[in-house]
Amino acid sequence: IDPAGVVRKIRETKRLMKELSGRDIPMVSTECGYATGDRADREPVQMKHVVRLNLIFAGEGFKGLSFFVNSDYRTEPGFGYSYNCDLVRDPKGLNDFGPKKTSPKPVFPAMSAFAAFIVNTESCGDIPFLGETAWGYAYRHVPTGQVRLALWDWSGKPNDIRLKVGAAAVTITDEWGNERRMTPDAHGEIALTLGDMPTYIL
Numbered sequence: 001i002d003p004a005g006v007v008r009k010i011r012e013t014k015r016l017m018k019e020l021s022g023r024d025i026p027m028v029s030t031e032c033g034y035a036t037g038d039r040a041d042r043e044p045v046q047m048k049h050v051v052r053l054n055l056i057f058a059g060e061g062f063k064g065l066s067f068f069v070n071s072d073y074r075t076e077p078g079f080g081y082s083y084n085c086d087l088v089r090d091p092k093g094l095n096d097f098g099p100k101k102t103s104p105k106p107v108f109p110a111m112s113a114f115a116a117f118i119v120n121t122e123s124c125g126d127i128p129f130l131g132e133t134a135w136g137y138a139y140r141h142v143p144t145g146q147v148r149l150a151l152w153d154w155s156g157k158p159n160d161i162r163l164k165v166g167a168a169a170v171t172i173t174d175e176w177g178n179e180r181r182m183t184p185d186a187h188g189e190i191a192l193t194l195g196d197m198p199t200y201i202l
Contacts, residue, residue: 002154003056003135007126010060028064029057033107047107048196051114051175055150055198059123059137067111110197113177117200121148130161134194149201153194162189165201173200 010027017025033050036042054067087097121139127149130136136151153159165184172190173179175197182190192199 006056026063029062030066043106047110050107051110054114058118059126061123110175113175134159150198151194152196152198156196159194161192161194164189171202
């Protein structure tokens with residue numbers, strides 16, 4: 001999705017609330033996403049939707065995010081984004097019990113990496129200069145003052161960018177939390193390829 005429409009609606013809602021109440025009212029997200037209907041082809045779409053929306057919510061200054069719901073499928077109440085408690089008897093008749101499916105769903109580790117990235121941060125605002133289809137936010141880690149970026153491209157195509165980072169080295173983390181170190185070139189820049197899932201820069 002083009003995030004601009006979501007962002008416009010959030011900002012307009014905040015403006016209206018302030019206009020009508022005379023003050024800034026904290027916004028919280030109580031749920032986002034949708035059931036995949038137990039279809040494997042919908043799992044990556046759900047993952048992208050939930051991760052990117054929560055990055056937008058955090059980037060737009062939401063005071064609370066609630067992204068794990070207690071039920072993802074109507075037929076699986078209570079299991080939400082994981083399957084590991086849904087025990088059934090071994091189909092081979094060995095009187096052993098195990099989960100019907102592999103756990104967790106892809107959204108679960110992606111949101112775990114998001115949570116590790118976003119915890120104890122506050123938004124510094126969006127990053128509007130990376131291209132027409134690129135989106136991202138800067139966040140400040142409050143205990144350390146460290147600046148963290150979350151960047152992605154929503155076009156569905158790889159987007160090669162160069163970014164001035166102002167640090168001797170940075171840690172790049174993918175959507176699963178896998179880290180690598182990068183050293184800027186002589187101009188203080190790093191080269192990145194943005195995709196439709198976020199790249200985290202610390």
